[in-house]
Every structure is written in C-alpha cells, then in structure tokens.
Amino acid sequence: MAGVLLCITHSVSAASQQPNIVFLFSDDAGYADFGFQGSKTMQTPNLDQLANEGVRFTQGYVTDSTCGPSRAGIMTGRYQQKFGYEEINVPGYMSKNSAIDGAEMGIPLSEVTMGDYMKSLGYRTAFFGKWHLGGTDELHPTKRGFDEFYGFRGGDRSYWAYEVNDPERKSAMFYDKKLEQGMGQFAEHKGYLTDVLAEKANEFIEKAPDKPFFIFLSFNAVHTPMEATPEDLAQFPQLSGKRKEVAAMTLALDRASGAVMHKLKALGLEENTIVVFSNDNGGPTDKNASSNYPLAGTKSNFLEGGIRVPYLIKWPAKLSPGTTYDKAVSTLDLLPTFFHAGGGKKTLSALDGVDLIPYLTGKNNNDPHASMYWKKETRAAIRQGDWKLLRYPDRPAELYNLANDIGEQHDLAAEQPERVRKMFKDFFAWEMTLERPLWLLKRQYEVYDLDRMDKYRVPSKLEN
Known part of the structure; x- marks a missing residue:
C-alpha cells in the first residue's frame, strides 16, 4: 500500500456521475458548541441546516486528541501510530531548521494520502487552510496529492494579516x-482569514464546476489566537471574555461554511455533492472557552471530551435528510467513504476506516468498528461496544459504560475484572502491530497531561 501509485480507470460516463466532495473541518471546537449539538448560545444556522439536510453522527470520534496526529489519521485512513506519527503536534519550522536530528516530522512519504486517492479517480483536488502535517517542501500539500493549496504549514496563525513590522515575523x-x-x-x-478560506474554496469550485472536485477546507477556527471581527462580537452582548470571542469565531466559521454550501447550490451542484463537517479534537476549554458538555475531558486527553467530535455528512443523491446515526464511527472512515463514493473499486484492505455509506443506507446493520483505539506513549484507550477502558502510566486503569455514563463519572474497573483483562489483552494485540514513534519531542514544547487534572473529570457546562 505504502508508496504505491493507484491506477484507477473509469469511463467518461462514469466520471460524470462522480459526486463532488467538500470536507469542512474546524479546529479545536467544543463538542457542544453548535446549534445541532444543542447549544442555545452559539449561532450556527448554516451548519444546523447541514445537519437537518443530512446525517448527524452522535458518536463520531477522531484518532487522537491533538491536532497533528488526528489529522494524520484522517489524511491516510490509517491509525497514525502504524506509521510512527504518535507524538504531539509537529512544528514544521523545527524540521526545516534541523532542530531535531534527521527528523522530517510529518506524514511519511511512504503513505498514500486522501488527496492521492481522490486524484487517482480523476478528481481535481485542493487543500485550503491549516496543513500541520509536515513543514518541509517534500511534505507540502502539493506534493501529497493536492493540485492546489492556499494556507499555512503549521498549527496556528493570526486571523488577520501580519504587518511588515510585526515582531512575530522575526520568530523562527x-x-x-x-x-x-x-x-x-x-x-x-x-x-478575516476564515472568510478568505471560503472565498478561495469557491474560486476553485468555479474554475471547472463540470469536473468532479475534492476540497479539504481546513479552517483554523476556532483555534487560538482568540481573534474575531467587531461585527461578530457584537452578536453576543450577553457573553464576555473568551466565551464571547469563541462564539464570534464560531459564527464566522458557520458563515464561511455556509458560503461554500450556498455556492454549490447556486451552481446546481448540491444534489450530487458530499459535504462533511467535523472537528480535529475536543475543545481545549481553558484556552478558548469551548464547551464539551456533557462530556468530561478536553483536548489532549482520552476522555470523551478529547476524542468525541461533532460529525455531519450530507449527500442528497444517496442519504436521507434529517437522520441520526447512533453507532460509533471514526474520521478514519472518511477516506474509504470518499474513495468508494467517487467510483474507486480497489479494496482498501490496508486502511482502518470503513465506507460509511452502506451503514447509513441500511445495507449493513453491523457496528462499523468492533474496537477503536487511542494511544500516545503509555497513555491509551480502547472502546468495544459501549465499554471503554483507559490506561494510564501511573495509576490503575479505568472502565466506563458509555451507554449510561457518557460523562465517565463511574469507574467500573473493580466490578468488571474479567472485562478489564480481556480489553487489556485486545489492546496489547493491537499495540504490537504499531511502529515505534518516529520522533519524541522534548518536554519544553507543549505537552499536556490533563488526565490528572480533576477539574476536567466533571463536565463543565458553560453558557450553552
């Protein structure tokens, strides 16, 4: 699989039926911070309409609780630990300047990306926004399957243009x-960058709307820095501080998402376009005042608040509107879903994701995943059915039944020793299939161990 050029043949008539695909992807958003997730504070009319016209997943997961590793899983359809992308977020400037010997930190060139797969099917491909999957030219989006790129290589930046005399320009x-x-x-x-990214996506759509296209629109909203337009801030007079700022930034995210969806409709492309919305990890509640309620935990830990995310899909030509899907799914599933929807016939046995369409149309009533895994060094989690086991490096494991304890408040490990033993055994078997981490960043860089912070063990309900 790794490094293999995908050779797909398809007729002109088949290509004309290929759906367009638009993946709207937010950054550090809270699980509860959308109208379709129950928020009464956030204003997200466009994404709420997407939920009403498509399928909402109630148990959507990412493969890691931080940006870079989560994106690596999405981009390859494989657990990122299988190719050594396990550690924390990758700063591209470090790789460029050889701050770590021999490290080109990003998705290895041996991996086939989502862009590669879709390009092999004849799609025009574009990536807009936050890349965060390698900073060197060899790891650039235009070298990883995307025809066009407009964005930045790292993990965050200002939403406004940097002035010539901005002191940040002098930083590595x-x-x-x-x-x-x-x-x-x-x-x-x-x-404002959030709006600009949507404009760039619309320009790409307009270039050749008669040819199938795949757009990965990777917003940096609502990641820090906390910056919003005065007009958006004015829409939330009842809020203050960071909570007001994140509400305004979410409003801009929704507006930009709506701009792209409106363009699809205006060009008559809506019926046969797959639109997906999701987020890279749980909200970092202390940094951007996001809310993951009713989940415990935040970005950077394996409690539900760190790994369960909003997740929507709409495809009017194939999927019933206004429905929910309650079984656990993963963002690993997006690549095989897009590939098969685009006409790919190749069996993607090397991938860990599944094509979701048969599950959403009722052709397959099984659980999409018998087991789901998370791992970062010795911290880990496994989910099987409704049961979730958390492994820690310095204290006993914890076991939760998510069916009746979504907030992970009642540890059942002592009551279920046999289940704990079996889940440990199953996790160890999976762990033995992994590569060693390709890099281990020094601890002066941003590292979290929020599992141990008691304040994240209890769901915190903000103005929602």
Missing part, C-alpha cells in the same frame, strides 16, 4: 504561519 516559528498560494509563494491576505 513564523515559518509555520506564512500564507502560501501554492508552494513558496507567500502573500498575506486581506480581511
């Missing part, structure tokens, strides 16, 4: 924050 980390059109063509934008 500014390498990760530069906006690029293509590779190496740096040009600051005009306006």
